[in-house]
Amino acid sequence: MRVVIVGSGAAGLTAASTVRKYDKEKEIIVITKERDIAYSPCAIPYVIEGTIKSFEDIIMHKPEDYKKRKNIDVLTETEVIDIDSRGNKVVLDNGEKIDYDYLVLSTGSTPFIPPIKGVNLDGVFTVKTIDDGRRILKYIEENNCKRAVIAGAGAIGLEMGYALKKRGLDVLIVEMAPQILPRFLDPDMAEIVQKYLESEGIRFILSKPLEMIIGDDKVKGVVVGGKEFDADIVILSTGVRPNIDLAKKAGCKVDKAIVVDEYMRTSIKNIYAAGDCVEVVDFITGEKTLSPFGSTAVRQGKVVGLNIVGKNVEFPPVLNSAVSKIGSLEIGGTGLTAFSANLKRIPIVIGKAKALTRARYYPGGKDIYVKLVFGEDMKILGCQIIGGERVAERIDLVSLAIYNGVKAEELCKMEHCYAPPVAMVNEPISLAAEEALNYFKNL
Amino acid sequence: MRVVIVGSGAAGLTAASTVRKYDKEKEIIVITKERDIAYSPCAIPYVIEGTIKSFEDIIMHKPEDYKKRKNIDVLTETEVIDIDSRGNKVVLDNGEKIDYDYLVLSTGSTPFIPPIKGVNLDGVFTVKTIDDGRRILKYIEENNCKRAVIAGAGAIGLEMGYALKKRGLDVLIVEMAPQILPRFLDPDMAEIVQKYLESEGIRFILSKPLEMIIGDDKVKGVVVGGKEFDADIVILSTGVRPNIDLAKKAGCKVDKAIVVDEYMRTSIKNIYAAGDCVEVVDFITGEKTLSPFGSTAVRQGKVVGLNIVGKNVEFPPVLNSAVSKIGSLEIGGTGLTAFSANLKRIPIVIGKAKALTRARYYPGGKDIYVKLVFGEDMKILGCQIIGGERVAERIDLVSLAIYNGVKAEELCKMEHCYAPPVAMVNEPISLAAEEALNYFKNL
Numbered sequence: 012m013r014v015v016i017v018g019s020g021a022a023g024l025t026a027a028s029t030v031r032k033y034d035k036e037k038e039i040i041v042i043t044k045e046r047d048i049a050y051s052p053c054a055i056p057y058v059i060e061g062t063i064k065s066f067e068d069i070i071m072h073k074p075e076d077y078k079k080r081k082n083i084d085v086l087t088e089t090e091v092i093d094i095d096s097r098g099n100k101v102v103l104d105n106g107e108k109i110d111y112d113y114l115v116l117s118t119g120s121t122p123f124i125p126p127i128k129g130v131n132l133d134g135v136f137t138v139k140t141i142d143d144g145r146r147i148l149k150y151i152e153e154n155n156c157k158r159a160v161i162a163g164a165g166a167i168g169l170e171m172g173y174a175l176k177k178r179g180l181d182v183l184i185v186e187m188a189p190q191i192l193p194r195f196l197d198p199d200m201a202e203i204v205q206k207y208l209e210s211e212g213i214r215f216i217l218s219k220p221l222e223m224i225i226g227d228d229k230v231k232g233v234v235v236g237g238k239e240f241d242a243d244i245v246i247l248s249t250g251v252r253p254n255i256d257l258a259k260k261a262g263c264k265v266d267k268a269i270v271v272d273e274y275m276r277t278s279i280k281n282i283y284a285a286g287d288c289v290e291v292v293d294f295i296t297g298e299k300t301l302s303p304f305g306s307t308a309v310r311q312g313k314v315v316g317l318n319i320v321g322k323n324v325e326f327p328p329v330l331n332s333a334v335s336k337i338g339s340l341e342i343g344g345t346g347l348t349a350f351s352a353n354l355k356r357i358p359i360v361i362g363k364a365k366a367l368t369r370a371r372y373y374p375g376g377k378d379i380y381v382k383l384v385f386g387e388d389m390k391i392l393g394c395q396i397i398g399g400e401r402v403a404e405r406i407d408l409v410s411l412a413i414y415n416g417v418k419a420e421e422l423c424k425m426e427h428c429y430a431p432p433v434a435m436v437n438e439p440i441s442l443a444a445e446e447a448l449n450y451f452k453n454l
Numbered sequence: 455m456r457v458v459i460v461g462s463g464a465a466g467l468t469a470a471s472t473v474r475k476y477d478k479e480k481e482i483i484v485i486t487k488e489r490d491i492a493y494s495p496c497a498i499p500y501v502i503e504g505t506i507k508s509f510e511d512i513i514m515h516k517p518e519d520y521k522k523r524k525n526i527d528v529l530t531e532t533e534v535i536d537i538d539s540r541g542n543k544v545v546l547d548n549g550e551k552i553d554y555d556y557l558v559l560s561t562g563s564t565p566f567i568p569p570i571k572g573v574n575l576d577g578v579f580t581v582k583t584i585d586d587g588r589r590i591l592k593y594i595e596e597n598n599c600k601r602a603v604i605a606g607a608g609a610i611g612l613e614m615g616y617a618l619k620k621r622g623l624d625v626l627i628v629e630m631a632p633q634i635l636p637r638f639l640d641p642d643m644a645e646i647v648q649k650y651l652e653s654e655g656i657r658f659i660l661s662k663p664l665e666m667i668i669g670d671d672k673v674k675g676v677v678v679g680g681k682e683f684d685a686d687i688v689i690l691s692t693g694v695r696p697n698i699d700l701a702k703k704a705g706c707k708v709d710k711a712i713v714v715d716e717y718m719r720t721s722i723k724n725i726y727a728a729g730d731c732v733e734v735v736d737f738i739t740g741e742k743t744l745s746p747f748g749s750t751a752v753r754q755g756k757v758v759g760l761n762i763v764g765k766n767v768e769f770p771p772v773l774n775s776a777v778s779k780i781g782s783l784e785i786g787g788t789g790l791t792a793f794s795a796n797l798k799r800i801p802i803v804i805g806k807a808k809a810l811t812r813a814r815y816y817p818g819g820k821d822i823y824v825k826l827v828f829g830e831d832m833k834i835l836g837c838q839i840i841g842g843e844r845v846a847e848r849i850d851l852v853s854l855a856i857y858n859g860v861k862a863e864e865l866c867k868m869e870h871c872y873a874p875p876v877a878m879v880n881e882p883i884s885l886a887a888e889e890a891l892n893y894f895k896n897l
Contacts, residue, residue: 051874053872053873053874054813057816057874063816068815069813304871306870310870314867326867327869330869332869333872333873334871336873336876341875345869370494370497372506372514401844401847403873403877404844404850407847407869407881408850410868410870410871411851411854411860414868414869415860417854417858421857424753425853425854425857426788426854427775428775428788429776430776430846432505432779436464438850
């Protein structure tokens with residue numbers, strides 16, 4: 012029995028390791044175009060800013076480690092160019108064919124390149140692979156770059172903007188939406204982040220797209236809102252698109268992304284898919300959506316691996332919980348924002364609180380801002396938190412609350428452990444829930 | 455209408471503020487024996503260790519602030535010596551009587567003094583009030599203390615031990631149980647904390663009580679297990695007992711502590727009680743228990759306040775979630791330990807994980823140890839976490855999970871937000887839940 016896995020990202024490698032954890036017999040082959048595997052793309056900005064010393068540090072394992080420690084074969088710098096799903100074979104770029112009993116498509120995603128002039132100039136980069144990171148650093152050093160323009164104020168755009176600023180570059184971030192982090196935060200919360208980044212010297216142009224990149228062979232500037240701005244380097248962080256071509260060639264059903272059932276099976280019985288390349292279900296709306304996050308990829312990879320070894324494990328709908336650390340701010344969100352609720356005409360009740368992460372008198376406490384979104388029945392549907400520390404686990408707590416249909420009153424009363432160095436005696440999530448209840452029925 | 459509140463701790467002051475928040479008319483009088491109010495006793499060890507500069511810093515409000523900002527009268531250094539619950543009056547130590555419409559008993563608790571020789575010597579202290587803290591610091595300075603003995607290895611004992619060690623004293627902690635933190639952690643988890651504290655130079659004697667304190671007028675030493683140990687100061691941190699005398703005088707039903715219903719009402723209609731002095735219900739066992747924590751006091755004080763203004767709010771059963779920060783370790787727990795499950799003959803399944811608080815390659819990550827306790831049905835019942843950071847919110851997350859009957863499989867699959875500076879891609883709670891499932895049914 013052989014399992015072939017296309018793609019060596021978080022989904023593919025987790026699927027491989029999970030199969031091996033429960034099955035010592037099956038042959039497992041991971042095939043990847045990349046040279047390096049088992050690194051976290053989310054870490055790239057932190058290498059560029061200098062917090063992590065080198066790109067080598069973020070590589071967790073070498074291909075040979077997988078062979079030695081888990082008896083998993085990893086074929087690097089190898090592309091699967093076709094899939095014969097009737098014959099159960101993948102076709103490699105060298106012409107070789109490999110049979111499989113189970114196939115896992117973890118083909119990931121590709122950065123979206125906006126259809127504007129100049130995107131092919133030297134000095135224009137996306138941030139997806141470790142090689143992208145290496146190229147960016149090399150280009151900055153070789154060209155002594157002074158001015159960076161970032162297109163897109165999502166998490167990666169902001170992280171890259173902060174990283175380049177910390178390296179000493181002048182940074183301008185251009186975002187088409189009228190706010191930063193538009194798919195992640197409501198405008199009132201995004202403003203807190205923007206003010207912080209402006210205080211760090213980063214400039215923003217909102218509500219305008221990047222219209223053009225200027226230069227002969229190398230980037231010299233950009234055009235935004237009809238005006239020219241000098242630039243030595245341009246980073247495009249305008250989202251990703253799922254890689255679905257191979258799935259199409261195999262004959263798998265594809266919509267926005269690869270269609271999978273709750274067991275992460277594609278429309279073809281022995282082909283699974285996981286990671287950025289698949290569609291998932293939104294827990295709140297029930298609609299199909301994407302979830303291009305490392306943590307989703309790992310959770311899906313586990314489900315795929317468990318199902319290949321014969322367990323019957325479902326992957327649940329998602330809230331798309333996410334967190335980012337930018338400078339001294341930790342920014343997290345999960346579930347519905349007020350903005351998206353309004354778009355979808357879902358009636359909501361809001362509760363907000365500003366508090367501290369430690370007792371007021373305990374040194375080192377940081378501001379923390381919590382915004383909760385409740386449905387009309389006062390069930391929690393979403394949460395945004397910005398703070399100097401201790402944000403991520405609070406997001407996870409609210410995610411669990413959303414899955415369990417927890418209401419505002421339970422969040423008000425929830426048990427909360429307290430010690431002055433690590434918490435206030437009032438949990439900020441409870442304070443925000445209280446505020447929502449006051450608004451709603453003056454409890 | 456007048457509300458009289460006896461005691462100015464977290465429960466009493468929260469009840470007072472909550473009444474005022476929803477009712478601008480009622481007269482509110484808080485009566486307290488103490489001179490200082492609105493401070494967190496949990497902060498005392500951190501002042502003694504020097505992390506917080508002075509005892510004045512931990513006082514959040516002055517009595518006059520309550521008058522000015524909330525129109526709440528606070529009578530300090532005043533003792534209520536009797537209650538005439540038929541006549542709805544409290545009797546003060548100066549003979550004065552004050553009528554009430556509602557009475558709140560938030561009389562707190564008193565440190566337990568073990569019945570041994572020498573507890574009345576100079577240099578023997580308990581740690582409960584801010585004046586205790588001031589006296590301890592003064593005594594150490596005036597007597598140039600070099601050697602401290604702590605009786606009791608609960609959270610306060612360990613925090614005080616670490617604080618005195620940090621001030622340069624030689625510290626010996628004596629605990630009757632065979633482990634430290636006996637009511638909070640299982641032996642395997644307690645060992646991690648003990649090893650850390652030993653590495654900081656603190657010595658322990660376990661499985662033996664403090665038998666005697668030696669000295670003429672001042673402490674000179676202690677006897678433990680028949681042996682003498684030199685000591686210049688002795689701290690007794692051997693638990694607290696609820697203050698129930700006034701409740702008895704009022705005719706309120708009292709068992710282990712003041713008996714209250716789910717609305718925090720005593721057996722007398724217009725008398726409420728909250729904080730260390732009341733009995734609560736254990737969520738797991740349904741038994742009556744105590745919950746002498748600041749966070750419980752605040753949550754109960756809110757419920758009392760809301761019910762006095764005519765809302766109908768219940769205080770839920772407790773898990774007794776708690777957290778402590780000792781040196782570089784954050785230690786938290788909630789719900790059932792394996793030890794207490796075994797005592798109560800509750801069959802359980804354990805899951806443990808050791809992980810890091812950040813991605814392996816991201817600077818500053820700390821070890822984190824998670825132990826989960828599940829029932830036979832794999833519903834989560836308890837949790838213990840020790841780590842260098844980010845423990846408290848994980849405890850709160852598990853508390854919420856326990857209240858909602860969440861099972862191991864949901865914790866395995868739970869959505870978790872990831873970024874290298876703040877988390878690993880695998881949540882340690884999920885890893886521990888996975889381990890529990892492997893053990894149980896080899897999922």
